[in-house]
Amino acid sequence: MRPRLLLLSGMLPLLWACGGAGRPAPADPLLEVFRRQAREEGLSPPQTEGKRLFARYCETCHGPVGGGDGQNAYNLQPSPPDFAESLHSHPSSYWRRIVAGGSAAVGRSALCPPWGRALAHEEIDAVVEYLKVLARPAAGS
Secondary structure: OHHHHHHHHHHHHHHHHHOOOOOOOOOOHHHHHHHHHHHHHOOOHHHHHHHHHHHHHOHHHHOOOOOOOOOOHHHOOOOOOOHHHHHHHOOHHHHHHHHHHOHHHHOOOOOOOOOOOOOOHHHHHHHHHHHHHHOOOOOOO
């Protein structure tokens, strides 16, 4: 038993040094960009998280501002909706169902995938909060 104890006690300083204890985790440059943009746009923390998640999961089809013009939109029939026009016609619970269960969950196209297994409830709420931002009228409109 004693040799094992010595071996483990000798490894602790090595593990401590390699683990980076006491040092802050490296910054995520993309997250820092989202935070800076969020400050400039006046987004709340949930809206900022929603923007980050939207960019990762939704932007490819829905486009950077939810116009239905993402880089993959041309492959889709029917085309993704323009959120600025479609978000006002349904409550937030409707959009939560779409994010969690895909658009087929509300009787629409099966092309929008369900993200409910990849995203936590709070993350789905954050995406919906960001969708509300996309539905705001543009300044000066």
